Amino acid sequence: MELSYVLMLTILLPIFGAVVISKLGKVPNIREGVTLLTALSLFTLNIYLLIHQQDAIQAGFIVAEPIDGLAISFAFNAFGVMFALIASGLWIATSIYAMGYMRAHKESHQTRFYTLFAVAIAGVMAVAYSENLFTLFIFYEFLTISTYPLVTHSGNRDAKRGGRKYILILMGSSILFFLPAMIITWYTAGSLEFVQGGILKGSLDSAYVLPLLLLFILGISKAGVMPLHRWLPSAMVAPTPVSALLHAVAVVKAGVFSVVKVVVFIFGTDFITASDANDLLILLPAFTIIAASLIALTKDNLKERLAYSTISQLSYIVLGAMIANQLAIVGASMHIAMHAFAKIALFFAAGAILVTTHKKYVSQLDGLGRQMPITFTIFTVGSLSIIGLPFFGGMWSKWYLLSGGIQFEGSQFVYWIILITLSVSSMLNIFYLLSIPMKAFFTVPSNEKTHIKEAPIACLIGMAIPTAMTIYLFFDPSVFYTLSQTLVG
Template sequence: MEMTTFSIMPVLVVLTSAAASILIMLLRDQPDRREAVSLIAGIIKFFMVITMVPAVREGQVIVCDLFHILPGLNVVFRVDGFSLVFACVSSFLWIFTTLYSIGYMRGLNEHAQTRYYTCFSLTLSAALGVAFSGSLFTLYLFYELVSIFTYPLVMHHEDSEAFAGAKKYIVYLMGAGKLFFLPAIVITYILAGNLDFGPGGILPHDADPTLLIVLYILFIAAIAKAGLIPLHSWLPSAMVAPTPVSALLHAVAVVKVGVFCVARIIYNVYGPELMQQLHLVLPSAYFASGTILIASMIALTQDNLKARLAYSTVSQLAYIVMGFTLVSMSSMTGGALHIANHAFSKITLFYCAGAIFVATGKKYISQLSGIGRIMPFTMAAFTIGALSMIGIPGTAGFITKWFLGLGALDNNSMLLLIFILTSSLLNAGYFIPVIYRAFFFKLDPADAHLREAPKIMVVPLSVTACITVLLGFFPEPFLRLIQGLLGS
């Protein structure tokens, strides 16, 4: 039995950035104060999240009941180890992304900056709402809010490419939400009579197995935000957004919302036992590894740096999904850890891509020859992020792959292990050439006047790169949160 304590803190965390967004709108004529509000709200939010850590580390679950809409249909918050890993990472990275955004948006003289900062904090609120949601309805509510609030960010440039990308974005996410998520929730409601998450799942084990399997497929298809192929192509299109958006939202907050939902559905709606009973474990893992391999291969072919990173994200998200679907202690630890590990590594990579764009105006990998000589800090950070994505020991990514490999072995699947190793090779295949080109190719003489990006951008990316290395040696903080959950 899990221990629950009541606290209003999760609500406050969600409301902090929502309140900040109102202030940001009111301060639209004073850019300095507007951005100060974003930054302060980020810091407050992070510390509020931290206050919940001790209780959760002891294996407690923080619960806050808000609205009872219908019997079994409640708005309720629930914080466990899972939620906190995601919440800590997103709120921590929000602080750095705000700093980085100031450099990026001012460096490029972007328009509609108030809208940008407003939607950014609203999205953060909604993403944390997903992290803290304690029922399928709450999850759905915040999941859809994330889609709405990110739309203006994706179409930020308001040119035809941005509108097309944003349209694809909303069509995929909203379409899957209505076509698959809604019926899945309705069927769950009819089967279970209740949508509140339970520790071992809520679906009755004696329901019609065919219906349960169809329902599972509906759920997996519904969560387009997890980026599983074939519902992944919104993610590369969303890269038309300004780079800080791609960095925080499309490498951390939004896509992690997707994998987080997958985890909730597997562990709190179905439950490990039912997953085993329906023989869903290995097929789902194979499905996820399909995405890992295909997305990595597509990434090999991309010359646009952000597009390559986007496909890399698609493939890395599938690692997390695979970890969750394997329902063993080590695979789940791997999956949950990778939420944090991938966040730090990939945000570093995106920060670097943005820094390169602001400093040099370059978007394509083929233009990056010798860029490491003029932007040493940026490219060093890029290297660390890339090594972590490949899974080199001493970086965060290694820890994940270690646990995932153990998880594959727990399920006696040599094949999955081979997939994991092959994909590491593919990761190396699309990252090493970038690094090699940046440091070992000759610099184009026309680029000799270029300089390193502004400090307000270089500092955040150096910090996240350092954390990537630190997590490779000391995964303890997140590990203890996750094990607090698994222990109970």
């Protein structure tokens, strides 16, 4: 019973924190102190659940049951606590970073920003610990609505345009695809519970696996699979801490988390591979990985380049889910964590460059690494992890994804598509990411003599946390590996 209350607190604490934060607009130091305290407390609760996970398996609670057998309910699970740990841990780093960024950039409505950030984190916790697909769907939508004001935070024309695209694509795809897919599942299986091995085998004809799974992939457009990806670059008009929320802490990770949950706990990997549905569906994330990487190469705006990098990297996770063997599922799950730490470091670095130099284009970064060595070293570390090189955590998730691809037992054509996609995309990662610090460190600036210093100390501390984790996770990925293993029994 005690652990059920702890589980409940993980969702309620950020809401309570948001209420308190909203009242502290006139005392910004206390406001930000409460934000950081709430983030630290939430992370501690999730650590407590992780430590006691053997007992926490029984933890759960029901909020309401609007239809008999269809409840809004939450329960502990190992994959959920993994997502919750990533989000709550990175909320700490983002809170510290935002203290420096929001003040140095003189952003307006800072109290609203911190309040809504906390509300969004509550939505993430609800998604992480959802006991069934119905609950996940509700809070998946809650996350879209709660983050919309953050995307439009600036209030200018670009922000409003980006916000419209954000809300229309995310909610439109949910209504057109996700909701019908969920209803079909309910009427077919008579349940929406997350069950190891899935609930559809024996209820759904294998010929319908492909169209139903395609509905889910298109409906969960937070995963960024093309063609429903345009909301993500459009949302880059938001302040950098919001970009970090979208790309690493909450929104996109809620998308790929949901895709993996649907594959493993609604369909079951054995049912998917037996139906051969994944042979065709693998082509969708494979195309997204390459296409988004090629588009990233063309983008001079740094945040846009990172946005298309995120679209590509998210499809690594979807690809792993579609390969649907044990190694690929572990790789997909681990990539949720490894990409989160590396990508948030990259966005923090981009924000530090903006707040210090007001430069946002790659073509403007000549020689800047000599004046901002900490920032560009952090960018380099994040890039190397995204690429998947040794001594950085991203190597392990890509190792398992590639191993899963090698063990793929479908058609030979798709087998080679997987291997070529993973190999070529890694090369493209090198070109569109490493070219940035290379330019900053080794290109001589044309006529710029202005003395530039590093970003505020709070920004540097916030950047250092995920960067250190990116390195640490190469040497000890055991926590995320062990939690990922629970997906495959």
